[in-house]
Amino acid sequence: MTLWSAVLISSALVYSWKLFGYLVPEKFVSNPKIKELSALLTVALLAALVGIQTFVSTEGIAIDARVPALALAGLLFYLRVPFVVVVVVAAAIAALLRVFF
Amino acid sequence: MSSKQQSVTAVSLGVGFATGVYAISFGALSVAAGLDLWQTMALSLLMFSGGSQFAFIGVIATGAGVVPAILSAWLLGVRNGFYAIRMNPVLSVRGLLMPVAAQLTIDESNAVSLLGEPDRKKERLGFWLTGIAVFVFWNIFTFLGAVLGSQIGNPTDWGLDAAAGAAFLGLIWPRLSQSKFLALAVSSALVAILLSEVLPAGVPVLLTALLAVGFWLFGMRGGKK
Numbered sequence: 001m002t003l004w005s006a007v008l009i010s011s012a013l014v015y016s017w018k019l020f021g022y023l024v025p026e027k028f029v030s031n032p033k034i035k036e037l038s039a040l041l042t043v044a045l046l047a048a049l050v051g052i053q054t055f056v057s058t059e060g061i062a063i064d065a066r067v068p069a070l071a072l073a074g075l076l077f078y079l080r081v082p083f084v085v086v087v088v089v090a091a092a093i094a095a096l097l098r099v100f101f
Numbered sequence: 102m103s104s105k106q107q108s109v110t111a112v113s114l115g116v117g118f119a120t121g122v123y124a125i126s127f128g129a130l131s132v133a134a135g136l137d138l139w140q141t142m143a144l145s146l147l148m149f150s151g152g153s154q155f156a157f158i159g160v161i162a163t164g165a166g167v168v169p170a171i172l173s174a175w176l177l178g179v180r181n182g183f184y185a186i187r188m189n190p191v192l193s194v195r196g197l198l199m200p201v202a203a204q205l206t207i208d209e210s211n212a213v214s215l216l217g218e219p220d221r222k223k224e225r226l227g228f229w230l231t232g233i234a235v236f237v238f239w240n241i242f243t244f245l246g247a248v249l250g251s252q253i254g255n256p257t258d259w260g261l262d263a264a265a266g267a268a269f270l271g272l273i274w275p276r277l278s279q280s281k282f283l284a285l286a287v288s289s290a291l292v293a294i295l296l297s298e299v300l301p302a303g304v305p306v307l308l309t310a311l312l313a314v315g316f317w318l319f320g321m322r323g324g325k326k
Contacts, residue, residue, distance in 0.1 A: 021185020038187030051290030094260030
């Protein structure tokens, strides 16, 4: 199989998941219990991504500049600082820590 | 436009840019893995799912061949299916818009939309703006990464890895005031971190879906807690 066909086949397969959710009858997915499950799934998957993006590097579990940056972000969200400001501050803190340490 | 909608716009564009810039890494790594510029662009335009794209080129780079690369990309795409089930009744799209909505159904667009709940207008606006913003920035920066390669430096030098974590934290933040969601978020993060030591990239995140199902079943059985 060529690399090109692999690119196209895998893209189609990834797209099939996305399409699948829209083909499920709306009556079924607008059930409040399914809505609750969807919210729980979103929070679980994103929280897992936050954990991986903050504590895991290519060499395994690691504590580095990302950890204080995320802690600061949590504090700023708690203080109701606007979303975009928090994201920029988190990036700046991580970048600065990497310059100095 | 109300101030609430303005803030949806700001969040959407902020998420779109922060996520999109990360595609510089993807573009550079993809070319380094042996894909050409157009194969790299095809992945960002057609697959358009960061986790699956990084998995695909990661497997190709190890020399394991195309079949394992296809399978890992496919497996890691499952969570978009969960998001699509959530977005389906929110958008209620028909006709030609449906396949477009499907392509834009990713972590970021679903999460910004969830932020707008229960205001249906904000849920829809957040989904479309974020989906389009991520798509545009993701493809622009994929191109730049593929063309310029390592000349532009590593995204971690700019703290972009920390920005990605902070952005996702901000998107789930309003939910964390409910103890059920807070407990689920903390346990999911811990489980994913620990499993990352023994399982291939991407799989630990997917497995936390089981935790969500567990919390869901527990909530139904116990009623209110």
